[in-house]
Amino acid sequence: MSGLVEGRVVVVTGAGRGIGRAHALAFAAEGARVVVNDVGAARDGSAGGDAPADLVAAEIRALGGKAVVNTDDVADWAGAARLVSTAVEEFGALDVLVANAGFLRDRMLVNLAEDEWDAVIRVHLKGHFAPLRHAAEYWRTEAKAGRTRAARVVMTSSGAGLLGSVGQGNYSAAKAGILGLTTVAAAELGRYGVTVNAIAPAARTRMTEGTFDMAAPEGAFDAMAPENVSPLVVWLGSAESAGVTGRVFEVDGGRVVLADGWRHGPARDKGARWEPGELGPVVAELLASGENPEPVYGA
Template identity: 55%
Template sequence: MGICDGRVAIVTGGGRGVGRAYALMLASQGAKVVVNDLGAAANGVGADLSPAQEVVNEIVAKGGEAIVNGSDVSDWAQAHAMVQGAVDQFGHLDILINNAGILRDRMMVNMTEDDWDAVIKVHLKGTFAPAHHAANYWRTESKAGRQRDARIINTSSGSGLFGNIGQANYAAAKGGIASFTIVIARELARIGVTVNAIAPRAQTRMTENLREVSGEALLRRDPEWIAALVTWLASPAARDVTGRVFEAWGFGYSVAGGWTHGPITEASRDPATVEDGVRHILAAARYNAGIDRDTWLNP
């Protein structure tokens, strides 16, 4: 028996990295898991179902239940088929973890249209499409008197929350996912669906070239630290937690605060009189939270 016993979960991007850790931990806590992964390279090129199959094999070898799914989550029809396939295979769906992603990092002036479109599509549409189809399944269930204690857990990023040079496309998508999470948490509460997001910090193939880490820092970037929080959020115990964005790694968990109302000055219709008031509120305002102003332990 585990905290997710009998629940059915979809994990997108579940073949590697944090997605793999999510799938394995959910299964270890009793969930039946659909491991979705195209098996593309970190930049989104190519396809290979073997990483997802390896995760499924590991789950099954330990006595769990899991299946491979190779749908492109940014494709509307394939995202619908993935959700329906989970229901067809296991009888219902309780948890959707939107984790699939790619990187095309460049300075904005060097970024191509394809770099922008590919990242926005995989991250932002690849979160929206599965969430849309899963929510419609849960709405239908609710109307039929079978309201489920359901979860959507999205993946944002410190880059999207605080900004990181060279990741304009990625940050725009991840910031959008954070806002999307807050909005749909409000929309879906009436049908028993909670919606939260994780901004993970882990050492995976997506991040291994961004900075060198070793020792204690490397240990604290193990995806299992994040998987523990995600698995709890997926469980019935977290039914009252919704609309939140969590930063997570081995050094701790934090609830990230969104935009807040800052200092205020009187408005004017005359641009020549604006400066004094604006200078005053700028001096009184806090700096934007940012990666360079991080309050986390930074080994």
């Protein structure tokens, strides 16, 4: 290993399983000290009754790395504050926040219950914002004290956030919100030495079982292994990634794609207020001259 993040202090949320676990192990392998956060919930967010964060931290330590466990709910305001405090108290600093925790409660919109909407929005969107908010406060304080850190945030969106996904209205909305939060945080926190980027990964995990459940043939490259996602996240968490901020990367297998977000397209300006009856031909002309949208997953 190259020691790309040697000595850096990294918090990974939802690090007990899947992609989060892969991130935690990858950071530790490159020399980082890792706070392994996971509440041990089931795939749908219900109580899981186990302690996967302990297993991952033990795995890191067995390999000669440094790790501590935090089991706070990252969507709880006080819990998110304790998560940041754990890094500072145990390792003396915080350099990288990887926001990854989440779960699914998939339904078609006509069947989606209020609690299923609220739970998914809470864990993904608030669960990204709350740790970010407390980490940002720490980094601002450090900067004002003359100790500006090469701080990094990596948010976790999804192809569902970029393009939408049938049967996942709650998840798609939350993941799209994370993209908006990423761009705002990048613009606001740069003055404190912080870069903020997002990934939209695809891998075989509990959340995608049944979708990416095909194991690779023996000896072949496993394109859906969660470990494929982590190298980019480790690089984004390194000092080497300075200057890369407010960007979104799709990552799966051996593929890294820079995602293009919403941008201004074709326009027509009358210079005065339009009449409703005038706008049919105008909209038709705009659509004809613009790019067709990418299809929604599952449509």
